[in-house]
Amino acid sequence: xxxxxxxxxxxxxxxxxxxxxxxxxxxxxxxxxxxxxxxxxxxxxxxxxxxxxxxxxxxxxxxxxxxxxxxxxxxxxxxxxxxxxxxxxxxxxxxxxxxxxxxxxxxxxxxxxxxxxxxxxxxxxxxxxxxxxxxxxxxxxxxxxxxxxxxxxxxxxxxxxxxxxxxxxxxxxxxxxxxxxxxxxxxxxxxxxxxxxxxxxx
Numbered sequence: 001x002x003x004x005x006x007x008x009x010x011x012x013x014x015x016x017x018x019x020x021x022x023x024x025x026x027x028x029x030x031x032x033x034x035x036x037x038x039x040x041x042x043x044x045x046x047x048x049x050x051x052x053x054x055x056x057x058x059x060x061x062x063x064x065x066x067x068x069x070x071x072x073x074x075x076x077x078x079x080x081x082x083x084x085x086x087x088x089x090x091x092x093x094x095x096x097x098x099x100x101x102x103x104x105x106x107x108x109x110x111x112x113x114x115x116x117x118x119x120x121x122x123x124x125x126x127x128x129x130x131x132x133x134x135x136x137x138x139x140x141x142x143x144x145x146x147x148x149x150x151x152x153x154x155x156x157x158x159x160x161x162x163x164x165x166x167x168x169x170x171x172x173x174x175x176x177x178x179x180x181x182x183x184x185x186x187x188x189x190x191x192x193x194x195x196x197x198x199x200x201x202x
Contacts, residue, residue: 027151039065083115090102113134150165
């Protein structure tokens, strides 16, 4: 019994130390280690919300998300991130409804949604904006997202160097040729975007 308790306490201590080392150590972009970063798909989410007939802000998730960028802390505002989304990865927890919504996106004709950054603004507090070109349904438009850099952390843990970001944005689907059910106000033209992402240093 004593030996088991001792082992449990030792494991708890190790896990606590690992968590401390893994925690974000800075929200200052200028202090982030240089290198190539890739999305940790297990810790990434993109949700979209539309107003449904005025009754609710209906929320869906897009599961097919990927992203990468090369980071230089001396020129972090020039970071070029490329984000891709699979339009057929919509998830409403209803397979039949998933297929219906996916049909509007015409994924056979437009198999990828992309966002390529063109400018980043912010400060040492981690708050800022990210502007980029969004290509959706065959149309490319500039979009600005409100972004929070949740921090960078690195240490002796198995996860290595890791960055975290949160963000929100708004687009009009009519700008991208998706006009279905707008005139009868069945579904709103404006779409709210929200994402939570973590990146790992290669």
